[in-house]
Amino acid sequence: SQTIHQWPATLVQPVGSPLSLECTVEGTSNPNLYWYRQAAGRGLQLLFYSVGIGQISSEVPQNLSASRPQDRQFILSSKKLLLSDSGFYLCAAPTGFSNYGYTFGSGTRLTVV
Amino acid sequence: AQTVTQSQPEMSVQEAETVTLSCTYDTSESNYYLFWYKQPPSRQMILVIRQEAYKQQNATENRFSVNFQKAAKSFSLKISDSQLGDTAMYFCAFSDSGAGSYQLTFGKGTKLSVIP
Numbered sequence: 001s002q003t004i005h006q007w008p009a010t011l012v013q014p015v016g017s018p019l020s021l022e023c024t025v026e027g028t029s030n031p032n033l034y035w036y037r038q039a040a041g042r043g044l045q046l047l048f049y050s051v052g053i054g055q056i057s058s059e060v061p062q063n064l065s066a067s068r069p070q071d072r073q074f075i076l077s078s079k080k081l082l083l084s085d086s087g088f089y090l091c092a093a094p095t096g097f098s099n100y101g102y103t104f105g106s107g108t109r110l111t112v113v
Numbered sequence: 114a115q116t117v118t119q120s121q122p123e124m125s126v127q128e129a130e131t132v133t134l135s136c137t138y139d140t141s142e143s144n145y146y147l148f149w150y151k152q153p154p155s156r157q158m159i160l161v162i163r164q165e166a167y168k169q170q171n172a173t174e175n176r177f178s179v180n181f182q183k184a185a186k187s188f189s190l191k192i193s194d195s196q197l198g199d200t201a202m203y204f205c206a207f208s209d210s211g212a213g214s215y216q217l218t219f220g221k222g223t224k225l226s227v228i229p
Contacts, residue, residue, distance in 0.1 A: 034216075043204065043221035088156060092217075095160075099146045099208055102217055104158035 002027040006091050006105035013112055019064075019078040021108050023091030026072070031093040033074040034102070035066055038088040050074060086112045115140045117207050119220035126195045127228050133180075134190045134223045136205030142166075145209045147181065147188045148217070152202040161203070164188065192225075200227045 003026045013019060025031055032051050036044040046059045048066035056066050063082060067075045074091060088109050092102040116139045126132035138147070149161040164172045164181050171179050176196075180189045192199055205220040 032216075036219075044219040046216075046218075049216065090158065092158075099165075101146075101148045101150070101160050101163060101206070101208070102158075107156050109156075 002031075002093065002095060002103050004091055004093060004103055004105035006089075006108055008108060009106065010109045011111070013081050013110065015083055015112055016080045019076070019081050019085070019110070021076040021089055021091075021110075023074040023076075023105055024072055025074075025093050028072075028093065030071050033068065034092045035074065035076050036090045036092060038090065040087070044090065048076070081112045083112050086110055115142075115207050115209065115218045117205050117218050117220040119203075119205055119223050121223045122221070123224045123226070125226040125228055126192075128195055128197060130195055131191060131193045132195055132225065134192075134203050134205075134225065136188045136190070136220055138186050138188065138205070138207045140186070140207065140209070142209045145207060147179075148206040148208070149177070149179070149188075149190045150204040150206060150219075151199075152204065152222075153198075153200070158204075162190065195227045197227050197229060199225065201225060 005024045034049045035047040037047050038044050050056050050068040053068055064078050088107050090107045091105040095103045118137045145166045147164045151159045151161045162172050162174045162177050164179055171181050176193045178191045202222045202224050204222045206217045208217050
């Protein structure tokens with residue numbers, strides 16, 4: 001079965017510092033991968049998705065970027081964090097080969113101070 | 114672009130009672146998939162139920178069932194015999210059937226509190 005690992009689970013970073021969140025997938029090969037952000041009390045906002053190594057599509061213009069250096073690795077980065085980057089970040093991949101929704105990682109809670 | 118609307122930001126229900134969460138969506142697609150996800154305080158996203166648009170029969174999973182009205186573009190979730198463990202955020206989500214894309218669009222969520 002498919003498993004998505006995210007780390008770190010919790011992160012407190014000062015404004016202006018860099019960011020790197022990592023997501024790895026087990027149990028499947030060449031999956032579509034997605035980064036979502038959930039701000040406090042709000043829904044899930046799609047930030048980036050990737051259909052393969054080196055292929056990144058951005059849904060929201062911002063100071064975040066994403067990379068996919070390996071088939072099962074998806075990284076979310078920032079060179080300089082803003083207060084507005086605080087939130088809960090989720091990595092996801094389609095479940096199975098038909099449209100059965102997503103499997104999600106356990107998320108990273110980012111607080112920018 | 115598809116949109117998903119959940120008009121109830123917060124709801125509460127007494128334990129053992131029944132509650133219905135509303136969801137409407139907008140699409141020009143004829144075939145698609147709809148989902149309800151649960152996010153408990155642990156924040157792990159859990160798939161509750163899935164509905165294929167070309168199936169007229171409403172999906173059910175134990176105490177969870179949906180009322181899918183394709184013409185009205187409505188997809189409500191009914192939770193019967195509510196339990197304290199049902200306390201969570203519930204997200205309605207839409208996915209078209211485009212080959213291999215499986216991209217989900219989520220509503221803003223409904224926070225459900227089950228009261229003992």
